[in-house]
Amino acid sequence: MTISGLYDLLDVQKIDLDIDRLLDRRKSLPELEEYRETHENLQRLEKELAAASETLRDLELKVDKGEGELSILESKLSETETRLFAGGMSGKETEYMRLEVESLRGQREAMEGRVLALLDELDPAREEVARIQAEIDETRAEHQRLEAVIQEEWRKIDSELARKEEAKKEALQPVPSDLVDLYEELRRNKEGVGIAAFENGVCGGCHMALSPSEREEAFSTDLPRCVHCRRILVA
Numbered sequence: 193m194t195i196s197g198l199y200d201l202l203d204v205q206k207i208d209l210d211i212d213r214l215l216d217r218r219k220s221l222p223e224l225e226e227y228r229e230t231h232e233n234l235q236r237l238e239k240e241l242a243a244a245s246e247t248l249r250d251l252e253l254k255v256d257k258g259e260g261e262l263s264i265l266e267s268k269l270s271e272t273e274t275r276l277f278a279g280g281m282s283g284k285e286t287e288y289m290r291l292e293v294e295s296l297r298g299q300r301e302a303m304e305g306r307v308l309a310l311l312d313e314l315d316p317a318r319e320e321v322a323r324i325q326a327e328i329d330e331t332r333a334e335h336q337r338l339e340a341v342i343q344e345e346w347r348k349i350d351s352e353l354a355r356k357e358e359a360k361k362e363a364l365q366p367v368p369s370d371l372v373d374l375y376e377e378l379r380r381n382k383e384g385v386g387i388a389a390f391e392n393g394v395c396g397g398c399h400m401a402l403s404p405s406e407r408e409e410a411f412s413t414d415l416p417r418c419v420h421c422r423r424i425l426v427a
C-alpha cells in the first residue's frame with residue numbers, strides 16, 4: 193500500500209461527499225413536495241368535478257322530464273277545456289269534464305312548482321361545476337410550473353453530477369481496487385465516510401481524539417484505521 197493511494201482516496205472521498213449532497217438535493221427539492229401536493233389536489237378536484245357534473249346532469253334530466261310532463265299536462269288541459277267549452281254534452285259528462293279540468297289545473301300547478309324548484313337548483317349546480325373547473329385549471333397551471341422548475345433544477349444537478357462522476361473516475365485510477373472495495377464498504381456502513389484525515393490527534397471521521405498509544409497502534413500498519421470508528425486514516 194502506498195501512502196499516495198490514500199491521498200488519492202481522500203480526494204475520492206471529497207468528491208463522493210459532493211455527489212451525496214447533490215443526490216440528496218435532487219430528491220429533496222422543496223418544489224417536489226409542492227408538486228406532490230398539487231398532484232393530490234388535482235386528483236381530489238377531478239373527483240369533485242365528476243361528482244358535481246353528475247349532480248348537474250341528474251338535475252338537467254329531471255328538469256327536462258318535468259318540463260315534458262308539464263307540456264303533456266298543458267295539452268291535456270287545453271284539449272279538455274276546449275271540449276268543455278264546446279258544450280253539447282250531458283250534464284253528467286259536463287260535470288265530469290269540469291272536475292277533470294280542475295284536477296288537471298291542480299296537477300299543472302304542482303308540476304310547475306316542482307319544475308321551478310328544480311330550476312332554482314340548476315344555477316348553483318352549474319356554478320359549482322364552473323368553480324371546480326376553474327380551480328382545476330389553476331392547479332394544473334401550478335402543477336406544470338412546478339414540473340418545469342423541477343426539471344430545470346434536475347438538469348443542473350445532473351450535469352454537475354456527471355462532472356463529479358468524471359472527476360471521481362480520474363481520482364480513482366491510482367487507487368488499488370482492494371482499497372476501493374474497503375472504502376466503499378466503509379462508506380455504506382458509516383454515513384458515507386470511509387476515509388478521513390487525521391489532524392491534531394483527532395479522527396476526521398468520528399471526530400474523536402486518539403491517545404498517543406492509540407495513535408501508535410493505528411499507524412503501525414500500512415493501512416491506518418481509526419481505533420474508534422475503524423475508518424481509514426490519512427495522517
Ligand SMILES: [Zn+2]
Binds near residue numbers: 396397398418420421
Ligand atoms: Zn474515527
